[in-house]
Amino acid sequence: MDTGTHVVMGIALGGLSTLDPAVGLDNPTAHAVMLGALIGSQAPDLDTILKLRNNAKYIRNHRGITHSIPAIFLWSILITGMITIFLPESNLLHLYLWTLLAIVLHVFVDIFNAYGTQALRPFTKKWIALGIINTFDPFIFIAHLVGISIWLIGGHPGYTFLGVYLVLIGYYVVRIMMKRNIVHKLHKLLPHIEQVIISPTMRFRKWHIAIMTKTSFHVARSENGEIILLDEFERIPVPQTDIIRAAEKDDNISAFLSFSPVYRWEVDEYTDHYEVRFIDLRYRSKGYYPFVAIVQLDQDLNIVSSYTGWIFSEEKLRKKLELIPE
Incomplete structure (x- = not known):
C-alpha cells in the first residue's frame, strides 16, 4: 500500500490496541503502543531510500528482504527496544506484540497489490502478488479516516476500529470474488490460457489485465463487469543473440x-x-x-x-x- 494508507493503518492499530486491558486508553503503555504501531506500519518500506540510488536497485529490492520473515521479527525487536528507552514504564510484552502486529499487517496488505512482496523469504524469493487491491485504494483510506474522525469526536477507538476492520474484511472478500469472476470470464473468452495477471486500479470496477496463452500475449481491461480486449502480441521467446x-x-x-x-x-x-x-x-x-x-x-x-x-x-x-x- 502507499505511505498514507500505512500511516492511517498504524493509527488504527494504536486505537484498536485500547481493547487490550494491558494497554488501556491513557497510560505509558498506550502511548508506547501507538508509537510502535506507527513506526512499525512504516518500517518495512525503509528500502524506499534505494530509489535515491537508482531505479534498478529499487525495483530489484523494494518489498524484498525488508518484507521477509526474519525482517518482520528484527523490525519488531528494534522498534520495541528503541521505544522502551524513552518509555521504560510501558508493558514490554504487549508493546512488542502490537508492534509486531503492525509490521505483519503492513506486509500482509502489500501481498494483495499487483506489485506484491517477497514475504516468504528466506524459504523462497518468489514474488507473492494477489492483484486484489490497488496500491492506493480510496475505500480503504477513507474508511480509516472515518474511524479516526469518530475517535476525534469522542468515540471509543477500540470499538470504532474493530468495526472499521470488520467492514474492510468484507470489502476484501468482495474484491476477491470480483477478481475470480474476471478470471472465469477470461477462460470462457480465450482458449489455452496459461496465466492471467490482473492489476486493480483506483476505480472499484476497473482492472488492468495481461494474459498469456501458448502462442500470444493479450492485453485487456475489465470495466463494469465487461472484458475489453485491447492488444494482442505474438509470444516470441527472447532469442539469446x-x-x-x-x-x-x-x-x-x-x-x-x-x-x-x-x-x-x-x-x-x-x-x-x-x-x-x-x-x-x-x-x-x-x-x-x-x-x-x-x-x-x-x-x-x-x-x-x-x-x-x-x-x-x-x-x-x-x-x-x-x-x-x-
Whole structure:
C-alpha cells in the first residue's frame, strides 16, 4: 500500500490496541503502543531510500528482504527496544506484540497489490502478488479516516476500529470474488490460457489485465463487469543473440527481468548503435505501456546508456537515455 494508507493503518492499530486491558486508553503503555504501531506500519518500506540510488536497485529490492520473515521479527525487536528507552514504564510484552502486529499487517496488505512482496523469504524469493487491491485504494483510506474522525469526536477507538476492520474484511472478500469472476470470464473468452495477471486500479470496477496463452500475449481491461480486449502480441521467446546477451548484463535490464512476469521485447538497429527494449504488459495506460527497460549499445556491444522505470512518453524516455538519440 502507499505511505498514507500505512500511516492511517498504524493509527488504527494504536486505537484498536485500547481493547487490550494491558494497554488501556491513557497510560505509558498506550502511548508506547501507538508509537510502535506507527513506526512499525512504516518500517518495512525503509528500502524506499534505494530509489535515491537508482531505479534498478529499487525495483530489484523494494518489498524484498525488508518484507521477509526474519525482517518482520528484527523490525519488531528494534522498534520495541528503541521505544522502551524513552518509555521504560510501558508493558514490554504487549508493546512488542502490537508492534509486531503492525509490521505483519503492513506486509500482509502489500501481498494483495499487483506489485506484491517477497514475504516468504528466506524459504523462497518468489514474488507473492494477489492483484486484489490497488496500491492506493480510496475505500480503504477513507474508511480509516472515518474511524479516526469518530475517535476525534469522542468515540471509543477500540470499538470504532474493530468495526472499521470488520467492514474492510468484507470489502476484501468482495474484491476477491470480483477478481475470480474476471478470471472465469477470461477462460470462457480465450482458449489455452496459461496465466492471467490482473492489476486493480483506483476505480472499484476497473482492472488492468495481461494474459498469456501458448502462442500470444493479450492485453485487456475489465470495466463494469465487461472484458475489453485491447492488444494482442505474438509470444516470441527472447532469442539469446549476442546483442540480447550483452543487453542482459545491464543492471536496469536485469532488474526489470527479475521483476516483470509478462513482457514483450524489441531490438532495433541504427546506423551507429543497437537498442534493446523490454515492455511490461501489465500497465497499459491510454494506449501506452509506461513501465519499460531499455539499453543502448554501440556497434561493439558496449553498453552506452540504459534506463528502467515509468515513462509516459517517448520524448521523456529519450531525455532519460540522454547519450544517444534515436
